[in-house]
Amino acid sequence: MVTMSDVARVAGVSATTVSHVINKTRKIEPETERAVLAAIAETGYLNDRVARSLRTGKTMTIGLAISAISNPYFADVVHAIERTVSANGHSLLLADTHDDPEHELRAVTDLLAHRPDGILIAPSSDPQTALDRIASRRIPTVLIDRVHPEIDSWPFDAIGVENVEPMAELVEHLVDQGHRRIAMVAGKKGLQTTIERIEGFHLGMSRRGLASSEADVAHGAEDAGAAVDALLALPEPPTALVMGNNQATIDSMRRLAERGIRIPEDLALACFDDFPWADLFHPRLTAVRQPVDLLGSRAVTMLFDRMAAPELAARQVRLRTELIVRDSGALRR
Known part of the structure; x- marks a missing residue:
């Protein structure tokens, strides 16, 4: 041999x-x-990775449980994670959670069967069972993107972006453009990012002295087109919409085009989640840009730190976003 x-x-x-x-x-x-x-x-x-695993007790793999297929934002995060994992001499095992607790538990169970050296997970709206399963195996773990309020009771590190303040700033930008009726197409109900961005929406309206209610927010994860229709049917329809994520943006713009509604001539639009071709739209989209590469690479770095020093105190990291002002938020009425 x-x-x-x-x-x-x-x-x-x-x-x-x-x-x-x-x-x-x-x-x-x-x-x-x-x-x-x-x-x-x-x-x-x-x-021979298997032979080395038997000698060292390590598989040189990292598990990633994330909604990679149904959430286009996460596709970019996965690329950043894979690059950093590979640079550290490990391979990435990917399991899609579909942002659903039942699928999430199945994904985590499948990953654990491969005995990864560490796990990264973007938690669903109800991740307790899956996280308990991971904790029982004492595998180094980092929560990515969604930093839950209950994190202090879990033995995990976590990294995500700021959500409340950036969404509030996005709303305030639209108000400063002259809009007084603003509504929101939010992401999937129950996800921590959705909860925080809705909070930011109401905060931005309040800070500019404008009223907002639950009726001004429609969840668009299942059908963003229906969410847009519902908001435009309000007794006082909005002159501007804010989007909770890039999937909501894409689907909402499709519905607006079907209805013959022009942006920003008929309705302004701004979104949380920038994407590489946002400035190629007509008009160019005003958006909150998330540090996708940094989020992925820092999550991996935190995980390897945890693998090297299991006794470290649990850490929470929030990354700053950037408001990119383009043309889609203008008031044309």
């Missing part, structure tokens, strides 16, 4: 250098890397 030491001897380097080349845990000079790769090819060395 060919070992890493055999590869090192043929390449004329140390076994540690061979390990760094294989696991990508440190930058190696290109010439040295080529020599190691050539030695691997010559000796027929196989990096």
Whole structure:
């Protein structure tokens, strides 16, 4: 059986250098890397992850439970996570939760069966059972995107973005444009990000001396088009809409186009979640930009810190967002 030491001897380097080349845990000079790769090819060395797992008790994998398919925002987060996990010499195991507690528990159970060295999870609206399952296995875990109020009672780190203040600022921007009737198409009911952004909506209205009520908020996760229809049917219809996430934005814009409603000539629109082509729309969309790459990379860094030092006190991190003012929030009436 060919070992890493055999590869090192043929390449004329140390076994540690061979390990760094294989696991990508440190930058190696290109010439040295080529020599190691050539030695691997010559000796027929196989990096047997299973055998290494039996020796070290580590699988060199990280589990990620997230709604990656149904939530387009998370697709970008997953890319950032995968890059950072790979740079740390691990592989990523992905399980889709569908933002549903039952699917979430099944996803977590599947991940645990693969014995990952750590887990990242974007919690659903009712994650208690899944998180209890993880806690019972004492696996290092970081909650990503949704920082629950109950976090102090859970033995997990958590990282997300600020939601309340950025949404309030988005609403205040629309008021400063002259809007007095503003409504919101919110994300999935019960998710912590949805709860916080609705709070921010009402806060922004209040700070500008305007009234708002539950009737001014419609949840659009299942049918954003129906949510738009309901808001436009209010006795005093809004002159501006704020969107709780980018899926709500896309689906709402589709419904507005079907109804022949122009943005911003007939109705202004601003959204929480920027995306790369938001400034290619006509008009260009005013949006709250989340630090997607930083969110993903910092979550992984926090997880590896926790894996290295399980005794660390649990940490909560909130990242700042950026309001990108474009053209879609103007008042044209």
